[in-house]
Amino acid sequence: MNSGQLIQEAFIISPRKPVDQQLERNTILNVARDLFVEKGYRGVSMRQIAATLNVSHGAIYYHFQNKASLLYSIVAEDFSLLDQELEKVMNMGISDKEKLIEIFMAYIKFGVTHSKHYEIMFLIKDENINTLMNRGPNESYEKFAKAVYQLCGPQVLTPQKMWSIFLSLHGFVTHYIKCEETFENIKGIATSHAEFILTTIEI
Structure with a gap:
């Protein structure tokens, strides 16, 4: 395998597995629940949730359209x-x-x-x-x-x-x-x- 093939394979993004997605979603729900209880709904932003999880806020929006939909998912x-x-x-x-x-x-x-x-x-x-x-x-x-x-x-x-x-x-x-x-x-x-x-x- 030549160096070009190695570089190409290194940048291939593997599709996320459903189990991994569900685990990540549950992690977001658990962290967001703690923050909502501690600081109240208004006192928490999607960026704060992302920062607590040490991920980009885009990763949160991958699963939830906005803060209200995130809260609804927790409640449900x-x-x-x-x-x-x-x-x-x-x-x-x-x-x-x-x-x-x-x-x-x-x-x-x-x-x-x-x-x-x-x-x-x-x-x-x-x-x-x-x-x-x-x-x-x-x-x-x-x-x-x-x-x-x-x-x-x-x-x-x-x-x-x-x-x-x-x-x-x-x-x-x-x-x-x-x-x-x-x-x-x-x-x-x-x-x-x-x-x-x-x-x-x-x-």
Whole structure:
């Protein structure tokens, strides 16, 4: 092989593999999530995300059209993770009462364990992205409510009571996120809280 061929081969760009692209995309999502939680949506630019990753900002735009689409991707992925946890509980071979407890516990565990995910999903507020940020919580709440209604029947729960249950869980999670507690440290009180909520439901 002559020197010309070596130089030519050295400049051949290999196509990216789908797995590599997905890994890079997930890395961007994880770094951007941390920055959004730390500095707020307005306080973060695409260039800052790129600088944190030590890549050009063009590499970020390869995957995401703009900052809003990047945030939407984070929100969509995080709500998908929460929905998966609820689906796991619904597929368990246990009684309806036990499933209700497990749903409440799964929600608490997700929020406390994935605190940065939870903050992005529910706690970041910005007038520029209100429409975007409202969609995810609304859809997730509907899935949560549908699961609870399925287990105890719509005749048992009014929409107001369903909303109160959700707020009770949300408030619990938000409190312990601020305390920076691990789920294992609060598992006992989380169980008590889930059982208390169950006492408000007549099934």
